[in-house]
Amino acid sequence: MTDNEAPARPSPGRRVVIVDDHAMFRSGVKHDIGSRVHVVGEAEDVPSAVAAILASQPDVVLLDVHLPGGGGIEVLKQVHAIEPDVRFLALSVSDAAEDVIAVIRGGARGYVTKSISADELVDAIGRVAEGDAVFSPRLAGFVLDAFSGAIDVASVDEDLDRLSAREREVLRLIARGYAYKEIARELFISIKTVETHVSSVLRKLQLSNRHQLTRWATDRRLV
Numbered sequence: 001m002t003d004n005e006a007p008a009r010p011s012p013g014r015r016v017v018i019v020d021d022h023a024m025f026r027s028g029v030k031h032d033i034g035s036r037v038h039v040v041g042e043a044e045d046v047p048s049a050v051a052a053i054l055a056s057q058p059d060v061v062l063l064d065v066h067l068p069g070g071g072g073i074e075v076l077k078q079v080h081a082i083e084p085d086v087r088f089l090a091l092s093v094s095d096a097a098e099d100v101i102a103v104i105r106g107g108a109r110g111y112v113t114k115s116i117s118a119d120e121l122v123d124a125i126g127r128v129a130e131g132d133a134v135f136s137p138r139l140a141g142f143v144l145d146a147f148s149g150a151i152d153v154a155s156v157d158e159d160l161d162r163l164s165a166r167e168r169e170v171l172r173l174i175a176r177g178y179a180y181k182e183i184a185r186e187l188f189i190s191i192k193t194v195e196t197h198v199s200s201v202l203r204k205l206q207l208s209n210r211h212q213l214t215r216w217a218t219d220r221r222l223v
Contacts, residue, residue, distance in 0.1 A: 013122070014059040014129050017041040019049040019075060020091070021067055025114075029062065029091075032118040037125060045069040050078045053086060059129040063108065065092040065099045066165060076106040089128045091121070096172060100139050110134030162204040170197040174210060175217035 016037045018026045021044045030039050041052035046069030053061055053075075061079075065072045072090060079086050090103045090111040100111050109128045112121070113136050124134045163171065166187070173183045180198075184191045198210070207213050 013037040014125050015040045015056065016125060017043065017049075017053050017056055017058040017061045019043045019052075019061060019067065019072070020064040021045060029121075033122050033125075036122045046071070046074045046078070049075045053079050054082060057083075057086075059087065060125045061086060061088045062091045062125070063088045063103070065090055065094055065103055071165070072103055072108075073106045076103065076108060080107050087128050087131075089124060089134065091116075095136070095139060098168075100135075111139050112136045113139070163201060167197050167201050167204075170194060171201050171213065171217060174198060174201075175214045177214075 014037050016039050018029055020026050026042050040056040040058055043049035043052045045067055063072045088108040090108045093114045095113050110133050112124055127134050180191050180194045183194045
């Protein structure tokens, strides 16, 4: 190489689409792993995710579970109806059993939480691109339990399908011991709205009180 020649730049890694409804999180992921993968698209909801994925044909899609327009499950469903070979790696703040089981049943190849390091995420992307299944350690147990029958997957899905996304959030926080005031602050809603959601959850699940609700969620490893 002569003095006037620039050093060769490394070739980009796996082609990746990042799907998450928080722009700052997408920017952070690109900053942390962008030198080692080729980010070919971004999306913030179901319609934009489906469009970006079909247009860019990535090796791996980093998919958030909770998205406007139907959630990560709807993205999986729509994309796989057209391009069944697209590989998805769920990347979510949620570590709840029903979210893990639902996206794996929907066709994702793995599920990791947002506490993952940049190095671990790049490794997970590479492994999923090669066809491996990748899970954060604790989450792998949910999948094994689901296949072994330790978790009644059909029952979990049927019951949870009755709840809205917001009701599920309230359910999980109630089961974790949050007071109504704390839930209101966490979700940026009023205490009255929390009370309304709790009443709706109890009615839909045919439960009588907060204690029963907590036990219901704990038995299904939703906490």
